Amino acid sequence: MNNAALNRLSDDLLVTMRRRPGRMYLASALARKHHCEESDIIGALDILRQTGYKIVSDNKASYAIKKFPDLLLSAEIANRLPTKLIG
Numbered sequence: 001m002n003n004a005a006l007n008r009l010s011d012d013l014l015v016t017m018r019r020r021p022g023r024m025y026l027a028s029a030l031a032r033k034h035h036c037e038e039s040d041i042i043g044a045l046d047i048l049r050q051t052g053y054k055i056v057s058d059n060k061a062s063y064a065i066k067k068f069p070d071l072l073l074s075a076e077i078a079n080r081l082p083t084k085l086i087g
Contacts, residue, residue: 009041016034021064
């Protein structure tokens with residue numbers, strides 16, 4: 001997966017994982033949901049880590065976001081809006 005695709009995937013993962021903060025998600029389940037490989041999920045989670053998200057894992061199979069940085073990212077803004085269309 002190229003860098004642009006990994007960035008999109010990291011945004012998608014953020015939306016998915018933001019719905020239930022602290023919940024552990026299996027990498028294999030996230031890969032099925034987002035139609036990609038587990039290695040792509042790990043790469044996208046690394047992007048989120050570099051952005052400032054604290055991501056924890058248990059035995060490198062399940063992941064959760066434990067701390068959210070105070071950032072104005074599109075996925076963070078969309079998380080709090082009741083609308084489906086921005087523009």
